[in-house]
Amino acid sequence: MLPDSLKTPVCAYIYDKSVLRARVAELRANLPTGTTLLYAVKANGHPDVVHTLAQECDGLEVASGGELDLAITAGARRIAFGGPAKTDRELAAAVAAGALINVESAHELQRLAGLGLHTDICLRVNRRGPTLTGSHTMTGTATPFGIDETQLDDVLATIPDGLRVIGFHLHAVSNNLDGPAHARFITDAITWSQRYGPQIRVVNVGGGIGIDYRTTTSMDLTPLKQITVPAGIDLILEPGRWLTADAGRYAAEVIDLKTTHGRTFAVLRGGTHHFRLPAAWGYSHPFTIHHVDTWNRPYPRPEVTDVTIDAVGELCTPRDVLTRDQHVDHLRVGDVLIFDRTGAYGWDISHHDFLRHDPPQFVIL
């Protein structure tokens, strides 16, 4: 079902706050009691989404001054601030907002101290291993994120006055689908962190809980429940994708249908400038069809039956493809394709201004 408030031709993101709340409840039910849950704002920075998750989670994880402002406006109770290229202004604003900074390099420590900022901090560490499988691996390999584990002892020996290391930030992967491996990664992160003594109270294991876009499944959360968190350790998880993906749907009307050189295309009001993820990751995002029966034009309505189609967008590039080779029983111009699981890294990562089409409508349920 589509909301009544959609304009035509249909082109809309529909975000459902009740799904956000349900997701938080489901995740909490599978985490060890007392785990701190922060929402990683970069997955979906729509103010209503951020506000809802600021209330439902313990706080927010932000990675820019813009996200920091969103988090403050949303009334976040706790804020973690990360990112490999923080500016002086961002560092000062984050400390002023009471955010816990995840420091990404020895030089950033010097900059914090040079700004006269006195605060407790976490160090983001790029560990030697173990690595997790997923879409982007950020540790155990060369990346711009965090301090190489082999340099950590030297960095810890030279922490500038006024700064106190109270924990580590160990975000390692995006879209991991292996629940038992994720639980092992978290347990290992806790054990490893404790080697650095009792002043280490915060173990932030980041996000990365995955969902499988080709199916309706997600990472199995149940192994997380078995993780043992020692007394005095604040275990922080900061998922983005898993909390928001299922709270969003992208709906786009079929403007034209055509077959060229043996391939059938449904051309949509919309495309990768609104939902870039399939193009960025090179997969086909499945859709369902909302059939619209009304047709009051004086000319015939184009339609296809029992055929495999590509769902493509309105941009003047052959790369504007959301889905390849999905079978449809019946599809007509004026029907609407619905792309589920588009609440994370959808609108937020897309190149909105390319070709200057009207933006989609945003409907918040």
Ligand SMILES: *Cc1c(COP(=O)(O)O)cnc(C)c1O
């Ligand atoms: C992107 C990011 C997250 C969220 O990752 P998801 O894969 O969306 O769960 C959490 N923490 C940090 C530091 C990130 O960069």
